[in-house]
Amino acid sequence: MPFAVHVLGLAVFAQGTSEFMLSGLLSGIAGDLHVSLGAAGLLTSAFAVGMVIGAPLTALAARTWPRRGALLSFLGVFVAVHVVGALTSSYGVLLATRVVGALANAGFWAVALVTALAMVGPHQRARATAVVVGGVTLACVVGVPAGAALGELWGWRSAFWAVALVSVPAAVALLVAVPGDKPDDAPTVSARSELRALTRPRLLLTLLVMALVQGATFCTFSYLEPLFTRVTGLGVGWVPVVLALFGAGSFLGVTLAGRLADARPEAVIGIGMTALAAGWAALALTAADPVAALVLVLLQGALAFGTGTTLITRVFQLAPDAPTMAGSFATAAFNVGAAAGPLLGGLALGAGLGFRAPVWVSALLMCAALVGAGVQALSSRVVTARSGAGVPIE
Structure with missing residues (x-):
């Protein structure tokens, strides 16, 4: 695996820490800025909304940019908004920095995935994707718990400063490892042709399933701190441990998926999604038992990110002409x-359904994802049958 692919994973680590660290800082942010837990949870949703809007827009804008310059520009904006976030006392300003930071992160991801896949052969695509996504899981293992620990010691603002500082060596590594000229494999098809290729029903259904799986993951992940401190009964000092367990499971899941997804994607997706649905229900039922809850957090992290990584690889397989x-x-x-996910979890909390409610919402979202995956699998069989019978297909 080229060294530059691992460098991209390092940069994603810094950005992933920012995206997910709020799960361990919610109470501190809510108290300091005088907002509710649900409002603090929306900071995670705001980041995700920025990613949703920014991903296709920045991918279009950066299709022919020099990759190193694009990556460094996006990372520079990301650092700047974290400095602003660390200094502000306004919830509105903090919310705005989350959106702008997400736009920059989305631009980075758009370029990073294409860069990583361009550096490897077709048989290594799942592994290259796993290395880049692995930066997120390492953020869960190291960055997010460290952010929670910093928040406990010196306040939530210190975690924002730490993200800005960690991004500096990532920028230096990118400067050294990634070529500065325009890519040799610049796209030969138009943006309109690529967008048209992405409207195929099977691909859209796969994207819907991916959204449901991640919604289930982040619905619970965003509220792990109140779940474990107020239902499981663990002290706040355990929060970094809980987050580290989830992150360790995530890293394990991504690593295994990178080795299995190229050969057995359907099996990884099907087994992973079924186990996720059962696991969220089990966590909701056993949240008061510390041992069971901690074990399930580890397992759910592995299943969620292993399945998610395989779904990303599946998207590339279904859209070779985009x-x-x-x-x-x-x-x-x-x-x-x-x-x-965090929005639905916050609504469940706001409705007075208790701190287990987000976990039950996760279980319901996974049931919907399983239905979508079943429809997608049936569609694949129909297409295969039509192709084998000589019937024209799109």
Whole structure:
């Protein structure tokens, strides 16, 4: 695997830390800025909304940009908004920085995925995707718990400063490892042709399933802190441990998916989604038991990110004629779920349904995802049968 692909994973680590670290800082932000827990949770949704909007737009804009310059520009904006976020005392300003930071992150992802896949052969696409996505899981293992620990020691603002500082070595590594000229494999098809290729029903259904899976993941992940401190009964000092367990599971899941997804994608997706649905229901039922809850957090992290990585690879397989835009649509779908999940979890909390409610919402979202995956699998069989019978297909 080329060194530059690992460098991209390092940069994604810094940005992934920012995207997910709020799950361990909600109470501190809510208290300091005098807003509700649900409003603090919307900061995660705001970041995801920015990613959804920014992914296709920045992918279009950066189709022919020099990759190193594009990556460094996006990362520079990302650092700047975190400095502003660390200094502000306004919830509105903090919310705005989350959106702008997400736009920059989306631009980085749009270029990073294309760059990583361009550096490897077709048989290594799942592994290259896993390395880039692995930066997110390492953020869950190291960055997010560290952010929670910093928030506990010196306040939530220190976590924002830390993200800005960690981004600096990532920028230096990008400057050294990624070529500065325009890509040799610049797109030869028009943007309109790529967008048209991304409207196929089977692909759209896969994107919907991805959004539902990620919605289930982030619905619970965003509210792990109140769940474990107020239902499980663990002290606030356990929050970094909980987040680290989820992150460790995520890293394990991505690693395994990178080795299995190229050969057995349907099996990984089907088994992973079924286990996720059962796991969220089990966590809701056993949240008061510390041992069961901690074990399930580890397992759910592995299943969620292993399945999610395989779904990203599946998108590229279904859209070979959209080489630069497929990754942006996968990123957008991922973050539709990341935006909707915390919002739905916050609504359940606001309705007075208790701190287990977001976990039950996750279980219901996974049931919907399983239905979507079943329809997608049936559609695939119909297309295969028509192709084998000589019937023209799109």
